Amino acid sequence: MIDRLIATLAARGETLAVAESLTGGLLAATIVSVPGVSKVFRGGLVTYATDLKHTLAGVDADLLAEHGPVHPEVARQMAAGARERCGATWGLSTTGVAGPGAQDGVPEGVVFVAIDGPQRKVEHLTLSGGRQTIRQAAVDAVLALLESSIVT
Numbered sequence: 001m002i003d004r005l006i007a008t009l010a011a012r013g014e015t016l017a018v019a020e021s022l023t024g025g026l027l028a029a030t031i032v033s034v035p036g037v038s039k040v041f042r043g044g045l046v047t048y049a050t051d052l053k054h055t056l057a058g059v060d061a062d063l064l065a066e067h068g069p070v071h072p073e074v075a076r077q078m079a080a081g082a083r084e085r086c087g088a089t090w091g092l093s094t095t096g097v098a099g100p101g102a103q104d105g106v107p108e109g110v111v112f113v114a115i116d117g118p119q120r121k122v123e124h125l126t127l128s129g130g131r132q133t134i135r136q137a138a139v140d141a142v143l144a145l146l147e148s149s150i151v152t
Helices: 002-012 026-031 050-055 061-067 072-086 131-150
Strands: 016-020 041-046 090-096 110-116 121-126
Touching: 002 026, 002 131, 016 026, 016 072, 026 041, 026 131, 041 072, 050 061, 061 072, 072 090, 072 110, 072 121, 090 131, 110 131, 121 131
Parallel strands: 016 041, 016 090
Antiparallel strands: 090 110, 110 121
C-alpha cells in the first residue's frame, strides 16, 4: 500500500508530514522506506512526551491538561500541526497507548489516528496484540485513512 500511496501523492504534486506519539517514528520510517519518497515526504515530529505535543505540534495546552494526550481532538490537532509546521499538503498523526498496560487510565490498545489537509478525518481504534502489533496497526490505519481520502 505505501508504494502506491506515495506514487499517487507524487503524481498529484502533494506532500505529507507526520506527528507521532505511540508509533515513535515508525510511521516516518515506513514512509521513507519507499525509493523516491523525497518528492513527497516533508518531515515529521516525534512528540512522545505530552508537553511536546503542545510545543512542537501546536496542540492546545488546555486540551491536553483536560483530556490528556489520548483523545480524538489531540490527534486532529497533531495532524494539523504537522501539516502546518512542515508546509505539507497532508498531515498525519498517531496517538494512543501501545502498552504494556494502561496509561493515565486509558487502556492499552486505545489509539487515535488522524489526517489533516484537503480532507480531515480522525479514527478511533481499539487494538490488541502487544506493543509492536499495536504500533504497526496504528501506522497501517493512518496510511489507510489517507489512502481512502485521496483515491478518487
